[in-house]
Amino acid sequence: MIDFAFFLEIIPVLLAGLPLTLQLTAASMGIGFLMALLLALAQQGNRRIVVWPIRAFVAVFRGTPLLVQIFLIYYGLGQFRPSLQAIGIWWLFREPYWCAIVALSLNEAAYGSEILRGAIKAVPRGLTEAATASGMSKLLTLRLIVLPLALRQAIPNYSNEIILMVKGTSLASIITLMEVTGIAQGLISQTYRAVEVFVAAGAIYLTLNFTIISALNALEIRLTPYRARA
Amino acid sequence: MTNMHILGLEEGGWGAALLLASGVTLALSVLGFILGAAFGAAAAAGRLSSRGVPAWLAHVYGTVFRGVPDLLTIYLLYYGGSIALTQIGKFFGSAGFVGLPTFATGVLAIGIISGAYQGEVYRGAYQAVDRGQFDACKALGLSRSQSLRLIIVPLLMRHALPGLGNVWQLVLKDSALISVIGLVELMRQAQIGAGSTREPFIFYIAAAALYFVIAAVTASVFRYGEARAWRGMVHA
Numbered sequence: 135m136i137d138f139a140f141f142l143e144i145i146p147v148l149l150a151g152l153p154l155t156l157q158l159t160a161a162s163m164g165i166g167f168l169m170a171l172l173l174a175l176a177q178q179g180n181r182r183i184v185v186w187p188i189r190a191f192v193a194v195f196r197g198t199p200l201l202v203q204i205f206l207i208y209y210g211l212g213q214f215r216p217s218l219q220a221i222g223i224w225w226l227f228r229e230p231y232w233c234a235i236v237a238l239s240l241n242e243a244a245y246g247s248e249i250l251r252g253a254i255k256a257v258p259r260g261l262t263e264a265a266t267a268s269g270m271s272k273l274l275t276l277r278l279i280v281l282p283l284a285l286r287q288a289i290p291n292y293s294n295e296i297i298l299m300v301k302g303t304s305l306a307s308i309i310t311l312m313e314v315t316g317i318a319q320g321l322i323s324q325t326y327r328a329v330e331v332f333v334a335a336g337a338i339y340l341t342l343n344f345t346i347i348s349a350l351n352a353l354e355i356r357l358t359p360y361r362a363r364a
Numbered sequence: 365m366t367n368m369h370i371l372g373l374e375e376g377g378w379g380a381a382l383l384l385a386s387g388v389t390l391a392l393s394v395l396g397f398i399l400g401a402a403f404g405a406a407a408a409a410g411r412l413s414s415r416g417v418p419a420w421l422a423h424v425y426g427t428v429f430r431g432v433p434d435l436l437t438i439y440l441l442y443y444g445g446s447i448a449l450t451q452i453g454k455f456f457g458s459a460g461f462v463g464l465p466t467f468a469t470g471v472l473a474i475g476i477i478s479g480a481y482q483g484e485v486y487r488g489a490y491q492a493v494d495r496g497q498f499d500a501c502k503a504l505g506l507s508r509s510q511s512l513r514l515i516i517v518p519l520l521m522r523h524a525l526p527g528l529g530n531v532w533q534l535v536l537k538d539s540a541l542i543s544v545i546g547l548v549e550l551m552r553q554a555q556i557g558a559g560s561t562r563e564p565f566i567f568y569i570a571a572a573a574l575y576f577v578i579a580a581v582t583a584s585v586f587r588y589g590e591a592r593a594w595r596g597m598v599h600a
Contacts, residue, residue, distance in 0.1 A: 193576075194572070194576065197533075197575070197576045197579045197580065198537070198572040198575045198576055198579075199536075199537040199538075199539075199540035199541075199551065199575055200537065201540045201541060201543070201551060202540060202551060202554075202568055202571050202572045202575060203572070205551075205554075205555070205558075205564070205568050206564075206565070206568040206569065206572065209558060209564040209565075209568065210558075210564045210565035210567075210568045210569070211565070212564070213562075213563065213564055213565045214565070297431065300433075301431075301432075301433040301434065302433075303433075304433035304434075304435045304436060305435065305541075307435070308435075308544065315433050315435050315436050315439075318436060318439065319439050322439060322443045323443070326443075326447050327447075328439065328440050328443040328444035328447055329440065329444055332432075332436060332437075332439070332440040332444070335432075335436055336428060336431075336432040336436060339431060339432050339433060339436070340427070340428065340431045340432065343431045344431075
């Protein structure tokens with residue numbers, strides 16, 4: 135039996151966690167994307183001394199659970215408090231909020247750098263050759279030719295990444311951050327109505343994901359008008 | 365006690381407990397993945413069916429469990445199931461909270477979540493099978509179940525294996541989330557060790573290393589399977 139009054143009661147409570155979910159997603163996607171771009175560009179030179187450490191970083195962050203990474207950063211680094219205080223970055227590892235953002239950003243940097251590396255590789259060789267032939271410098275070619283095409287190419291993969299990130303932020307609830315999933319867990323243990331709370335919280339996540347996917351689809355169509363017309 | 369002794373295999377070290385917990389993680393993941401294969405096959409059959417209701421149900425299943433955080437699904441199953449069980453317990457006169465068995469709940473949760481992903485993999489693989497193979501099955505007079513079992517599924521697995529390898533990696537990492545309902549798998553064991561020795565760093569590094577090794581070794585199993593599935597075929 136569906137109790138609408140109960141839904142009306144819990145939805146605002148759950149929505150109070152949405153700003154935190156959005157903040158964690160946006161901050162981690164933003165920082166992670168910038169790091170991913172740097173990692174992908176750094177690998178373009180094919181220098182072993184640069185490429186190998188990056189490959190190792192990517193393999194470690196993609197090959198271990200996000201929960202372990204969060205615990206390692208939040209609880210594990212807490213053990214080195216005196217050293218962290220000495221170099222003045224203890225504030226970053228003291229707060230669960232920043233620890234969650236650090237862990238999610240590093241995770242995203244690892245996944246994103248692989249997407250961007252592939253997207254940069256997919257830019258046709260002829261285009262960069264043409265840029266060189268018309269006298270463009272390497273930096274100018276990167277800015278005007280390679281990056282615009284590569285970033286457009288990466289949109290579908292990146293929309294998957296954002297969905298994974300939205301879902302990933304739920305793990306922040308385990309280190310005490312009350313985002314949507316954290317509030318949902320609290321509600322379940324208070325009200326003993328797991329199904330209703332799941333439906334309400336699930337609806338919030340699905341709406342959020344659907345909005346993100348639609349926005350990125352619209353962006354992709356806008357950036358590839360020739361394909362939309364065909 | 366130095367750091368290395370903490371992880372030692374001898375008396376007083378946590379090495380044996382961590383290895384045992386890795387076994388639990390592996391068992392949980394394997395059983396969850398197999399259950400997920402059954403859910404995934406049903407979901408793919410639903411998505412491919414021409415009838416509206418099964419196709420719609422399979423679509424909803426895939427959308428919900430791929431779109432909602434896995435942690436939320438785990439809470440639903442564990443608390444939802446335990447609350448139902450507590451009600452039944454009350455009816456028979458027991459007082460207090462009755463928890464579901466955590467291992468079975470973990471397997472079910474991983475099965476449901478990975479089934480949603482596996483469904484997409486199987487659907488894509490089915491569609492990648494050459495249409496001529498279906499015609500050939502008919503021409504040979506094979507029944508529908510015979511052609512599926514003898515021809516289509518073996519061919520489909522070729523296309524499904526890379527995707528299944530990805531889902532498996534996802535399952536292995538998801539299994540760490542089952543620690544939140546109290547099952548002592550690798551993640552939980554590392555938490556216990558970290559708590560009682562106050563050396564969290566070394567325990568979480570050890571857990572990360574063990575997950576990494578399990579992921580790397582099992583990935584090679586999938587690579588071997590893929591090479592075997594494509595044996596005798598020349599492909600680019």
